[in-house]
Amino acid sequence: MAGCNHTVAKHVEVEGEIGHFGLDSWWLTTFSGAERRYIEKVYQHPGPPTAVRPLTTGGGPSVYESAAALLTAMASQLGKRAEERELALRLLGKAEEQADAENDVLALHSVYDEMVRLYDRWKEQFPDASDAAFAACYKQARIGGQAARAFHDRYPMRALPTHAGYELMTTLLAEVDNYERAIDTCRQARAQGWPGDWTARIQQLTKDSGCPVRYISSSGMTQI
Numbered sequence: 001m002a003g004c005n006h007t008v009a010k011h012v013e014v015e016g017e018i019g020h021f022g023l024d025s026w027w028l029t030t031f032s033g034a035e036r037r038y039i040e041k042v043y044q045h046p047g048p049p050t051a052v053r054p055l056t057t058g059g060g061p062s063v064y065e066s067a068a069a070l071l072t073a074m075a076s077q078l079g080k081r082a083e084e085r086e087l088a089l090r091l092l093g094k095a096e097e098q099a100d101a102e103n104d105v106l107a108l109h110s111v112y113d114e115m116v117r118l119y120d121r122w123k124e125q126f127p128d129a130s131d132a133a134f135a136a137c138y139k140q141a142r143i144g145g146q147a148a149r150a151f152h153d154r155y156p157m158r159a160l161p162t163h164a165g166y167e168l169m170t171t172l173l174a175e176v177d178n179y180e181r182a183i184d185t186c187r188q189a190r191a192q193g194w195p196g197d198w199t200a201r202i203q204q205l206t207k208d209s210g211c212p213v214r215y216i217s218s219s220g221m222t223q224i
Helices: 016-020 024-030 033-042 067-076 082-101 105-121 129-142 144-154 164-175 179-192 198-209
Strands: none
Touching (some): 067 105, 082 105, 105 164
16 A cells, blocks of 8 residues: 555545544545545444544544544554555554643553554564564553553443553563563553453463462462
8 A cells, every 4th residue: 555645635625533633634644545545445433324434524523532542443443454554553653643642541552452453463474563563562561550540530330451462462572481571561460450360371471481489378379
């Protein structure tokens, strides 16, 4: 698919979700006409249909909380085919920029979650995928504590979702025999309350590392 920075005609009016969040200039200059048409064809609107092409036509309030949420949702509907990966990454790059500018930690968490899944999906086809996936994992883990608190504050009755960054980071570290850091990652995820079999993974990683498992209770039920 073509690259970004495309020349477009002046005075092109963009409405819909893109126009609602003031992303029209970015949309027109980042994607070619063919790419824009493709994204709109793939995109499935989560709310009641208000227009044939809800991304760029129609008005009214948005079903998304922020521009970052919209862009992440758009990216999540791409990437099922290898040639869609670049389009999804452009959307996620802008989503990260928007979420960071708005200091929206939950939006950032969602952006990195989608990045992790996208890179991991195509790790066999793209030589940069594993390194890029680890970088996205690191970014998501870096705000893990903040994201957990923000999630509880916004959705007090919901359990935390799975954390793709911690899950994949642990796997990638174990694959290169960096067991100590993999174990620390599990402990961090467990301490922050993200769901997962962290204790079992710590035990297995400790076993794989060849180091003895140490316990903090005489019953042997609680591992350090």
